[in-house]
Amino acid sequence: MQKVETIDIRLSKRTSFREAVGIELTATSRAEAGVSLLRSGRGIDISSSGLGLETDFRPEKGTLLKLHVPLSGSDVRLPVLAQVQWVVAAGVMYRAGLQFLA
Numbered sequence: 001m002q003k004v005e006t007i008d009i010r011l012s013k014r015t016s017f018r019e020a021v022g023i024e025l026t027a028t029s030r031a032e033a034g035v036s037l038l039r040s041g042r043g044i045d046i047s048s049s050g051l052g053l054e055t056d057f058r059p060e061k062g063t064l065l066k067l068h069v070p071l072s073g074s075d076v077r078l079p080v081l082a083q084v085q086w087v088v089a090a091g092v093m094y095r096a097g098l099q100f101l102a
Helices: none
Strands: 019-026 036-045 052-055 064-070 079-088 093-100
Touching: 019 052, 052 079
Parallel strands: none
Antiparallel strands: 019 036, 019 064, 036 052, 052 093, 064 079, 079 093
């Protein structure tokens, strides 16, 4: 099998971020309007523009998520909106690339 070389085109430097992250999904169908589902995941890395996430459910590309990101050295969790840019299976888990929204 031939190894494929990839080029990292990220504009922001990523740093390791192995922290539990709360994930709030808001249902978009008319039948479930206004219903929020709470899930959790674990950060992989973080930058000023996004977050790498590992979770046990598959978020769909393009989905908007409300994250609850822990602030270092405190019990505070910062609410942040992010959009799923890509998702790949990683064994029984999924890895996703999220872009922070301003």
